[in-house]
Amino acid sequence: MTADDSDEPTADEIVEVASDAAEGLILSRYKQSEVTDMDVTVRFEDGTLDVDIYLNAPDDPDPGAVAQEAVEAAESAVDELFE
Structure with a gap:
């Protein structure tokens, strides 16, 4: 069986789904305009799976x-x- 025959998601698909989530x-x-800086x-x-998030946004919510929560959403996705 080759990688093309597998029903398993590719690493690129996994990264994209996690990042999107x-x-x-x-x-x-947050409203997008409230986020000063974000890096996923x-x-x-x-x-x-390794998910690192930097978020510079208002204090409410923390x-x-x-x-x-975003890391958990990525893992769940x-x-x-x-x-």
Whole structure:
């Protein structure tokens, strides 16, 4: 069986889905104009998902909590790819 025959998502698909989920959650909590700076970095290597988020936004809601929720949203979105 070649990689093309597999139903498993590719690393690029995983990264895109995770990134979209994280950014979507952040932008659901803040208006885009309220976000001073945002960086979502997603890597998928050797079966391990790594999501790093930097968020500079107003204190309400708490940016740290929103960033953590965004990481969890990214992980959940990737989990759904494998179901």
